[in-house]
Amino acid sequence: xxxxxRLTKNFGGLAAVSLVDMSVRQGELVGxxxxxGAGKTTFFNLxxxxxxxxxxxxxxxxxxxxGRKPHRIASAGIVRSFQQDNVFAExxxxxxxxxxxxxxxxxxxxxxxxxxxGARRREREIRQEAEEILELVGISQLAGTAAGSLPHGHKRMxxxxxxxxxxxxxxxxxxxxxxxxIAEVDETIALVRRLWENGTTILLIxxxxxxxxxxxxxxxxxNFGRKIAEGTPDEIKNDxxxxxxxxGTGSSVx
Amino acid sequence: xxxxxxxxxxxxxxxxxxxxxxxxxxxxxVLSIMNIVQLSHGEIYMIGAYVxxxxxxxxGISFYLGFVIAVLASGLxxxxxxxxxxxxFRGKPDQALVLSIGLILVFQNIVLAIAGGTPKSYRxxxxxxxxxxxxxxxxxxxxxxxxxxxxxxxxFLFIRFAKNGQAMLAISQDRExxxxxxxxxxxxxxxxxxxxxxxAGVAGGLVGxxxxxxxxxxxxxxMKGIAxxxxxxxxxxxxxxxGGLIIGLIDGLVPVVTSSYMASLIGFAIVILILLxxxxxxxxxx
Amino acid sequence: MSSRKAAGxxxxxxxxxxxxxVGLFVKGPYILHVFILIMMRVVLASSLRLINLSGQLSLAxxxxxxxxxxxxxLLAMKLGFSTWLALLVAGVLAGLVSxxxxxxxxxLKGIYFTMVSIFFVQIIVLTVQQWxxxxxxxxxxxxxxxxxxxxxxxxxxxxxxxxxxLIVMLASLLIMWAIERSRVGMTFLGIRQADSLAExxxxxxxxxxxxxFSIGGFFAGLVGGFYAHYVSALDPTAFGxxxxxxxxxxxxxxxxxxxxGPIIGATLLTVLPEVxxxxxxxxxxxxxxxxxxxxFLMPEGLVGLPQRLNRLFRKTAKDQADVAG
Numbered sequence: 105x106x107x108x109x110r111l112t113k114n115f116g117g118l119a120a121v122s123l124v125d126m127s128v129r130q131g132e133l134v135g136x137x138x139x140x141g142a143g144k145t146t147f148f149n150l151x152x153x154x155x156x157x158x159x160x161x162x163x164x165x166x167x168x169x170x171g172r173k174p175h176r177i178a179s180a181g182i183v184r185s186f187q188q189d190n191v192f193a194e195x196x197x198x199x200x201x202x203x204x205x206x207x208x209x210x211x212x213x214x215x216x217x218x219x220x221x222g223a224r225r226r227e228r229e230i231r232q233e234a235e236e237i238l239e240l241v242g243i244s245q246l247a248g249t250a251a252g253s254l255p256h257g258h259k260r261m262x263x264x265x266x267x268x269x270x271x272x273x274x275x276x277x278x279x280x281x282x283x284x285x286i287a288e289v290d291e292t293i294a295l296v297r298r299l300w301e302n303g304t305t306i307l308l309i310x311x312x313x314x315x316x317x318x319x320x321x322x323x324x325x326x327n328f329g330r331k332i333a334e335g336t337p338d339e340i341k342n343d344x345x346x347x348x349x350x351x352g353t354g355s356s357v358x
Numbered sequence: 359x360x361x362x363x364x365x366x367x368x369x370x371x372x373x374x375x376x377x378x379x380x381x382x383x384x385x386x387x388v389l390s391i392m393n394i395v396q397l398s399h400g401e402i403y404m405i406g407a408y409v410x411x412x413x414x415x416x417x418g419i420s421f422y423l424g425f426v427i428a429v430l431a432s433g434l435x436x437x438x439x440x441x442x443x444x445x446x447f448r449g450k451p452d453q454a455l456v457l458s459i460g461l462i463l464v465f466q467n468i469v470l471a472i473a474g475g476t477p478k479s480y481r482x483x484x485x486x487x488x489x490x491x492x493x494x495x496x497x498x499x500x501x502x503x504x505x506x507x508x509x510x511x512x513x514f515l516f517i518r519f520a521k522n523g524q525a526m527l528a529i530s531q532d533r534e535x536x537x538x539x540x541x542x543x544x545x546x547x548x549x550x551x552x553x554x555x556x557x558a559g560v561a562g563g564l565v566g567x568x569x570x571x572x573x574x575x576x577x578x579x580x581m582k583g584i585a586x587x588x589x590x591x592x593x594x595x596x597x598x599x600x601g602g603l604i605i606g607l608i609d610g611l612v613p614v615v616t617s618s619y620m621a622s623l624i625g626f627a628i629v630i631l632i633l634l635x636x637x638x639x640x641x642x643x644x
Numbered sequence: 645m646s647s648r649k650a651a652g653x654x655x656x657x658x659x660x661x662x663x664x665x666v667g668l669f670v671k672g673p674y675i676l677h678v679f680i681l682i683m684m685r686v687v688l689a690s691s692l693r694l695i696n697l698s699g700q701l702s703l704a705x706x707x708x709x710x711x712x713x714x715x716x717x718l719l720a721m722k723l724g725f726s727t728w729l730a731l732l733v734a735g736v737l738a739g740l741v742s743x744x745x746x747x748x749x750x751x752l753k754g755i756y757f758t759m760v761s762i763f764f765v766q767i768i769v770l771t772v773q774q775w776x777x778x779x780x781x782x783x784x785x786x787x788x789x790x791x792x793x794x795x796x797x798x799x800x801x802x803x804x805x806x807x808x809x810l811i812v813m814l815a816s817l818l819i820m821w822a823i824e825r826s827r828v829g830m831t832f833l834g835i836r837q838a839d840s841l842a843e844x845x846x847x848x849x850x851x852x853x854x855x856x857f858s859i860g861g862f863f864a865g866l867v868g869g870f871y872a873h874y875v876s877a878l879d880p881t882a883f884g885x886x887x888x889x890x891x892x893x894x895x896x897x898x899x900x901x902x903x904x905g906p907i908i909g910a911t912l913l914t915v916l917p918e919v920x921x922x923x924x925x926x927x928x929x930x931x932x933x934x935x936x937x938x939x940f941l942m943p944e945g946l947v948g949l950p951q952r953l954n955r956l957f958r959k960t961a962k963d964q965a966d967v968a969g
Contacts, residue, residue: 178846207846216827463932619774633748
């Protein structure tokens with residue numbers, strides 16, 4: 105589904121991401137891990153078009169999408185969540201999801217400005233779909249709350265819901281668990297698993313190793329912008345390179 | 359268009375470059391340290407020129423004294439502006455920008471009320487003409503070129519070697535990181551405003567002698583300054599020098615062939631092209 | 645909420661009725677002229693706010709007004725266009741030019757966009773001054789034809805212009821209001837709040853920003869065209885940098901966050917210099933002072949005044965109750 109070949113990004117003289125090859129197959133749940141500053145978020149930014157790669161290719165469903173603008177990559181089916189500025193703060197939670205359905209709204213400029221019958225009907229459907237997504241993510245009770253006033257954990261959940269509202273083929277989650285309390289972590293892990301079981305392909309950056317190990321089938325490990333290992337959770341845990349990389353940072357793999 | 363004219367155009371262009379760089383560097387400094395587009399920067403330049411006029415013509419004392427006072431006054435005005443108007447709006451760049459628009463009206467009308475609307479002029483003591491072969495350059499223009507490049511060179515050295523200069527560089531590259539390292543943003547903002555406005559005062563005092571003074575004379579200079587920093591790369595001092603040279607040479611050379619209007623138009627077209635293809639400017643990297 | 649909506653609707657109807665009555669019964673040309681000025685500035689400040697919905701603070705408006713004014717005047721004078729067609733073309737051309745410059749300009753975000761947008765005014769004004777053969781250069785244009793009459797209506801009296809501008813204003817505000825409460829308006833606001841996020845859900849943020857800029861440009865051009873046929877004379881500096889700043893001040897002082905903001909701002913700040921004649925030469929200073937007071941004390945603009953007073957009263961009432969208790 106997703107093939108990445110020799111993806112490289114240099115900032116000045118420094119290689120933030122260097123010659124990374126990886127692929128994600130339809131229906132997989134892949135974890136992207138590595139110590140702080142390993143280039144994981146830069147890698148996401150390269151995949152989704154926020155940064156143009158210095159070298160390398162990104163192919164999605166056979167099409168070359170390297171260097172396309174982010175909104176075109178989103179319409180191709182790759183949608184991401186963000187760590188910061190991850191919600192439309194002034195909108196209500198429900199409106200966040202209504203706007204996020206931009207791509208499949210199918211309403212054009214004149215229809216919405218003149219508020220035609222068709223547009224109004226479609227908006228009702230969109231509202232309904234938004235409510236379903238809130239249900240799925242488990243934050244229905246917050247539909248009318250302003251997104252900016254949500255506590256951190258709920259903001260993160262809304263961030264995932266926004267990405268889901270685009271009906272992604274491939275969902276990229278950037279540290280969805282960061283800053284969550286234990287109950288929220290469990291909820292979110294359950295959600296990620298549910299999404300995956302419903303058929304969404306997911307690529308997940310995560311710092312919380314235990315949580316990542318519990319959901320992902322396969323891992324790709326970055327360190328200093330290079331891919332140092334790839335494999336199942338067991339293979340990764342015992343990989344000497346990975347152990348060394350994590351020992352160097354003082355955090356443990358398992 | 360013969361060789362002499364072209365060389366003369368280059369000299370005029372260098373004069374413009376010195377002039378524009380002196381103004382643009384202040385804009386750029388304030389932009390990179392404080393994240394503020396200070397649109398009343400052109401008015402600081404205007405005030406610099408009027409202060410020199412006041413000492414030179416109204417009081418009849420001396421150009422040099424007027425010039426020194428103009429530069430100091432511009433710099434101090436910068437500190438006051440930072441403290442009173444811009445500091446409360448740190449992190450709110452839109453509001454700071456609108457405030458600086460208000461300041462344009464305030465400064466123009468204060469000067470209008472004090473000095474009146476009739477154009478003024480004064481002469482600098484740099485008389486005479488320097489001849490290089492068949493080329494002629496008035497001494498006062500030569501002074502602008504030299505002042506421009508010497509002062510910017512000094513600023514370079516300051517940034518490279520002085521402790522405050524290094525701290526400024528750190529802020530311009532990573533605001534949050536710098537704040538975490540305990541860099542005093544208030545003090546550096548004040549220094550940036552002082553230096554930037556003082557340089558605008560230098561430009562006003564020197565260039566004022568070449569043209570007539572009006573309360574709205576800052577507008578043109580602001581446009582040139584903006585063109586220069588967009589061209590050179592936002593927030594980069596070396597970029598501002600490069601941008602100043604380009605815009606200055608265009609303004610010096612193009613009128614040799616057509617008109618100064620075409621020079622403005624070409625400058626504008628280049629800025630548009632830069633925005634389309636290198637939005638970070640010639641000097642800025644991604 | 646729906647009672648507030650009803651109240652807003654009722655107030656709008658009353659205001660429109662009041663304006664119609666003014667047009668029917670007020671005969672003083674001076675007062676009608678002030679009303680026409682107010683309505684023009686209401687449309688301009690509102691169109692500036694429409695651009696601002698997408699997070700862009702534009703200082704290009706004066707250039708677009710100049711462009712519209714000269715386009716409409718020249719089409720009618722030199723090519724013999726019907727004034728109505730000329731007016732429409734003026735709006736469309738200003739919109740198209742906004743679209744063209746919008747692409748490079750929107751490469752810069754936030755304050756950087758604002759900074760570069762200033763250029764446009766200067767370039768248009770310079771071009772009009774230099775292109776003497778076409779535009780009359782610095783001396784300007786005279787004897788621009790009045791709007792063509794139809795159905796026995798002649799556009800000579802102030803009253804006829806008052807009603808024409810009233811229709812232009814109401815139509816413009818209606819369109820801008822419809823855009824704002826539509827999905828398009830919602831998209832603009834989303835881009836303003838978090839443009840990377842908007843892009844990630846498939847919104848072409850550049851396209852929408854340019855769209856907002858172009859729609860704003862259309863209305864600026866339209867008002868410029870109206871001005872040309874109304875005053876019947878143009879000079880290149882009428883809508884320069886200062887004019888642009890004033891439009892911005894109307895919007896900010898009234899309140900950029902609410903639809904009524906620019907309407908209130910443009911109205912009050914057009915009336916102020918007329919009632920405070922003795923202060924005339926200090927007006928720019930007064931405007932700047934008002935602008936600064938608003939930014940320091942009430943950044944949401946005058947539209948926030950009722951709410952603030954309300955809170956203040958409640959607080960003093962509570963304090964008094966506390967003292968009494």
